Amino acid sequence: MIAETICAAVSAAGLGIAAVTAYRKRFLAATRIAAYALVPAGLVMIGAVKWISHMAFSLTSWAGFGVLALAWLLFMTTRTIERRTGGTRKERRAAARAAAERGAGPVEPAASAPSLGPGTRPAAQPRPAAREERAGEDFSDIEAILKKHGI
Template identity: 35%
Template sequence: MTAIVCMALTAAGLVIAVLRGVRGRFRSALRWGAVALVPVGLYLTGLITVFRRIGSALGSWGTHLVFDPKIWTGVVLLGVAVLVLLATGVGRGRRAPKAGKAEKPAAVPGGSVPAVAAKRQSAADLGDFSDIEEILKRRGI
């Protein structure tokens, strides 16, 4: 029965593709032809059976969700875990160091110049961008 439905859908899609092609809409015809091949491709690869099993498993889980206290306990535990993770700041970036604790600048490999000075030197090598900096400052960027 599944094979018949898939082949009928493919045939209908190919008919639409041919009609589009006759009318001069070749891109649309190619799209319809490609979409028309999907049902038979799914059937021949066995993915329709996989999707049916997944749907059946989800349906079974859904019916058990309503009546099974064990599943409700699991849902509550997952909710508590998410709340604790959100409350403790998972997903936030690293905080800036406190004002009292200043970090030493990192050294540039192969030299004793701090990394900040090396960045300034490389920025100076790129040329004068003072006009661009001025525009960005006026815009608040």
């Protein structure tokens, strides 16, 4: 009963504001305000306010929200644990089988695995020689440019 009265008062106040806005020759804004003001009245007429107020003051509905929150918390907890342990039990078994087929030992988590396998790195060349060659090439290019311009 109180919720319906409040909605009726809000609608009446909104329509009053819309009338003042229309008096100031702002018809588009007045129409928009009137539309917003009519929403609470419509909700009272279809019974939505009664249903919502009944649900808001019902102990059973709040217990239902609590059960839903607990279910969500359990889902998120299990998902966090799965991420930390390396996936679901099925995913860990498949990874262990794949490692056994390759002849590797127990599977380590992906984060600690090396980014390159053993022996895939090319033979190391002496770094200073490579720098000197690059430097010589760079100067030869510069010399060619300077000769082209007559400098």
